[in-house]
Structures are given as structure tokens and as C-alpha cells.
Amino acid sequence: xxxxxxxxxxxxxxxxxxxxxxxxxxxxxxxxxxxxxxxxxxxxxxxxxxxxxxxxxxxxxxxxxxxxxxxxxxxxxxxxxxxxxxxxxxxxxxxxxxxxxxxxxxxxxxxxxxxxxxxxxxxxxxxxxxxxxxxxxxxxxxxxxxxxxxxxxxxxxxxxxxxxxxxxxxxxxxxxxxxxxxxxxxxxxxxxxxxxxxxxxxxxxxxxxxxxxxxxxxxxxxxxxxxxxxxxxxxxxxxxxxxxxxxxxxxxxxxxxxxxxxxxxxxxxxxxxxxxxxxxxxxxxxxxxxxxxxxxxxxxxxxxxxxxxxxxxxxxxxxxxxxxxxxxxxxxxxxxxxxxxxxxxxxxxxxxxxxxxxxxxxxxxxxxxxxxxxxxxxxxxxxxxxxxxxxxxxxxxxxxxxxxxxxxx
Numbered sequence: 001x002x003x004x005x006x007x008x009x010x011x012x013x014x015x016x017x018x019x020x021x022x023x024x025x026x027x028x029x030x031x032x033x034x035x036x037x038x039x040x041x042x043x044x045x046x047x048x049x050x051x052x053x054x055x056x057x058x059x060x061x062x063x064x065x066x067x068x069x070x071x072x073x074x075x076x077x078x079x080x081x082x083x084x085x086x087x088x089x090x091x092x093x094x095x096x097x098x099x100x101x102x103x104x105x106x107x108x109x110x111x112x113x114x115x116x117x118x119x120x121x122x123x124x125x126x127x128x129x130x131x132x133x134x135x136x137x138x139x140x141x142x143x144x145x146x147x148x149x150x151x152x153x154x155x156x157x158x159x160x161x162x163x164x165x166x167x168x169x170x171x172x173x174x175x176x177x178x179x180x181x182x183x184x185x186x187x188x189x190x191x192x193x194x195x196x197x198x199x200x201x202x203x204x205x206x207x208x209x210x211x212x213x214x215x216x217x218x219x220x221x222x223x224x225x226x227x228x229x230x231x232x233x234x235x236x237x238x239x240x241x242x243x244x245x246x247x248x249x250x251x252x253x254x255x256x257x258x259x260x261x262x263x264x265x266x267x268x269x270x271x272x273x274x275x276x277x278x279x280x281x282x283x284x285x286x287x288x289x290x291x292x293x294x295x296x297x298x299x300x301x302x303x304x305x306x307x308x309x310x311x312x313x314x315x316x317x318x319x320x321x322x323x324x325x326x327x328x329x330x331x332x333x334x335x336x337x338x339x340x341x342x343x344x345x346x347x348x349x350x351x352x353x354x355x356x357x358x359x360x361x362x363x364x365x366x367x368x369x370x371x372x373x374x375x376x377x378x379x380x381x382x383x384x385x386x387x388x389x390x391x392x393x394x395x396x397x398x399x400x401x402x403x404x405x406x407x408x409x
Contacts (some may be wrong), residue, residue: 006181016056025047133166199225
């Protein structure tokens with residue numbers, strides 16, 4: 001994506017850490033400056049062993065921050081002022097050491113202190129030896145930071161400075177800057193909108209120990225909430241039973257039962273602009289939940305179930321200005337069931353997938369979907385990452401918003 005004006009006047013902190021790829025950060029700084037951004041560079045002590053402060057000062061036209069204890073260039077409390085002025089923080093390259101420190105909240109130099117103090121989005125471009133990158137500790141640290149809302153720009157594959165071929169190269173500067181530009185170009189597209197997203201499964205307790213549940217991981221709805229927040233929306237994520245952490249750049253409301261989800265959704269619904277209902281809600285609950293653990297006996301055991309309220313149907317009856325998006329996870333007759341659900345629940349469009357297909361199940365990182373619209377249109381999307389499908393869904397949501405605005409005008 002390139003618009004030529006998305007970064008004009010944006011204040012970007014470029015963090016440079018001590019890896020051989022630090023020399024590429026010079027071109028990153030140059031490209032950011034040419035795109036209209038104001039660039040403030042923070043170098044770690046190790047970074048200064050690879051490239052000089054003078055180089056970045058000449059490229060950016062600004063003083064370079066190299067430590068906590070030097071002379072103050074512009075501010076009284078420099079790391080706080082930098083953190084507050086930033087529209088975005090980009091660390092390129094981000095070493096395994098920096099990633100580890102950020103994952104546990106360390107703040108022992110100007111860069112880590114500034115990142116910990118900022119509310120601006122943080123982009124990390126890891127670059128290191130391929131074994132270091134694939135090490136489970138590094139991967140765990142990256143997952144922690146990703147869950148906190150940081151954007152991880154995946155490293156490239158190729159010949160590394162250590163003499164081996166593998167994953168760990170810093171992406172080319174033009175690609176890094178393109179990711180930043182893409183963020184600013186779309187980062188305001190949902191600004192001013194409140195998006196309510198549900199994700200994960202709900203459970204039906206049987207007794208204090210047992211419950212009836214489903215296989216939902218919550219990953220699809222989580223990806224939608226993450227992308228909506230990235231586009232500038234105020235996001236409320238109502239998250240059912242899921243191993244996923246709270247979303248760092250959204251308000252996460254955790255629930256377990258269908259009734260808890262219903263209450264949370266109805267509370268947030270009136271002032272929401274859109275509801276994306278990706279949760280796998282339990283349709284039935286146990287009529288009589290035992291107060292104590294039911295003990296095993298030789299007799300057969302039967303449980304009486306009663307219907308849970310249909311949250312999405314209720315929203316469809318109540319909706320006024322809201323856009324409603326539903327999901328249909330089916331094992332047969334996909335389009336037939338999806339169209340019935342679309343009409344019955346008064347949805348604007350529905351995302352349908354056959355969970356028996358390889359690459360489209362609950363626990364995976366990918367999905368295969370068909371989008372069905374009120375006018376009868378249907379779009380088929382091949383297997384893609386759930387994060388990519390989230391972009392498709394939100395692109396269509398933005399299209400509906402634009403149509404509604406045009407009708408008002």
C-alpha cells in the first residue's frame with residue numbers, strides 16, 4: 001500500500017540494537033525521512049559498535065539518543081518525552097536480547113525505558129542467527145510481545161552473517177518501511193468506531209468439576225479484534241473459554257457461560273457500531289447444575305439440557321445502526337445453513353466455513369471461508385491465515401460503513 005502522504009508529519013522513534021543488520025537501519029531511517037516522517041533514533045550501546053551516531057544524525061537531522069545519562073537535547077525527562085511524542089516505535093534490528101528484555105518488562109537503557117513508557121504502537125523487526133530465532137525461548141518471548149499488542153515483522157530467509165542459510169535476516173528496508181506506511185494508511189480507517197467482537201467457546205457446567213464445551217480456540221475472533229484495533233477502532237473483545245491472553249490494545253471481557261456472554265454483549269451493544277460474533281456459543285445448558293461433584297456409580301447417567309438464549313438472534317432484533325456479522329461453522333450443507341442463519345438473525349453478512357476441511361478447523365492458524373451477503377452475493381476465499389481473513393472481513397465492514405455514510409449524505 002502506498003499513498004505518498006500517510007507518514008507525512010508522523011513522529012517515529014527508530015530503535016537500533018546491536019546486530020550486524022544495524023547498517024540496514026540507516027536506509028530505514030532515510031526512507032522514513034523521505035516519506036515525510038520525523039525520525040528520532042535511539043541507539044543501544046551495542047549498536048554503536050556497528051554504526052555511528054553521526055550517520056543517523058546526518059540522515060535524520062535530529063540529535064541521536066544513545067544513553068540515559070548524557071546531555072539533554074530537548075526535554076527534561078527525555079525518555080518520557082520521547083515516549084509521549086511518538087506516533088510509532090520501530091526497532092530494526094531487534095536482537096534476541098532486546099526481545100527477551102521487553103518480554104519481562106525490563107527498562108535498563110534509553111530504548112527499553114522509552115518502549116515501556118510509550119502508548120504508541122511498537123513494531124519489532126527481529127534479526128539474528130536462525131537457531132537463536134527458532135529457539136523456543138525466543139519464540140515464547142515473541143508470542144508474549146505479540147499478545148501485548150506489539151507488531152512483529154517476520155524476518156526473511158537467506159544467507160546470514162554467521163555463514164549459514166536460514167530464517168533470521170532483517171527484511172529489506174523498503175519492506176520494513178512499507179509495513180509502517182501500511183499501518184498509517186489503514187491505522188485510522190476505523191478510528192471513531194466501536195467494534196464489539198466475541199471469540200472462543202462458552203461452556204455449560206454440569207457440576208463444579210465437569211462441563212460441556214466445544215473445540216473453539218478463539219483464534220479467529222481474536223485475529224479480528226486485533227486487526228480492528230490496529231485500524232484505530234475502540235475494540236471490546238468478549239472472550240469465552242480460551243487459552244489466549246488478554247488483547248493488549250483492546251478491552252478484554254472474559255466470560256465462561258452463554259448467559260455471561262449474553263450479559264456482556266448486551267451491555268456493550270447499544271453504543272457499538274458493529275458486532276462481529278465469532279464465538280462458538282453453547283446452544284444448550286444443563287437444566288440442573290449439581291452443587292457438588294457427581295460421584296461415579298454403576299448406573300447410567302443422563303443429563304437434561306435446555307436451550308440457551310440465541311444471542312445473535314436477539315441482537316438482530318434489537319439492532320438499529322449497528323452492523324452485524326456472524327459466523328457459521330458447519331460440517332455439511334454449508335451454504336444452505338449459512339443463508340438460513342443470515343436471514344433468520346438479520347445479519348449484514350456471514351462468514352461460513354466447513355470445519356471438516358483440512359486447514360479450516362477450530363484449533364489451526366488458517367481458515368477457509370465463504371462470505372455470504374444479504375444481496376445474495378457469495379465470495380469464496382482459499383485457505384489463508386486467520387489474520388489475513390480478519391483483514392478481508394474488516395475490509396467488507398468498512399465498505400458497509402462507507403455505504404451507510406453515503407446514504408446519509
